[in-house]
Every structure is written in structure tokens, then in C-alpha cells.
Amino acid sequence: MSKIKCTVLECQYNKNVMCEAPMIQVNHNGVKSSMDPQETQCDTFKQKI
Numbered sequence: 001m002s003k004i005k006c007t008v009l010e011c012q013y014n015k016n017v018m019c020e021a022p023m024i025q026v027n028h029n030g031v032k033s034s035m036d037p038q039e040t041q042c043d044t045f046k047q048k049i
């Protein structure tokens, strides 16, 4: 998988500002057609326990 840098440190897949999930799923964020990064979101996020 591509290297994914992610600043969402509270995600359990985050290690040293990098994503270590085997795969991630990114979806639209409340819109039908995204026009900028704010309109996408990582749905693989899982809060650290």
C-alpha cells in the first residue's frame, strides 16, 4: 500500500504520524461530489481505547 501520512493521532492505526492500517477506505464527507479535501473523510478511523 502507498505510504499514508496522517495527523489524526487519536486513531488506533496511527503510529508516528503515519497510517499503519492494512487498507483504508475514504468516502465523500456529506456531499455527492467532492470539490476539496474537506469533502472527503477516512472511514477506517478507529478511536484509540
Ligand code: SF4
Pocket (backbone or CB within 6 Å): 004, 006, 007, 008, 011, 012, 013, 014, 015, 018, 019, 020, 021, 024, 042, 043, 044, 045, 046
Ligand atoms: S485509518 Fe485513517 S484516520 Fe486512522 S491513521 Fe489511517 S488514515 Fe489516519
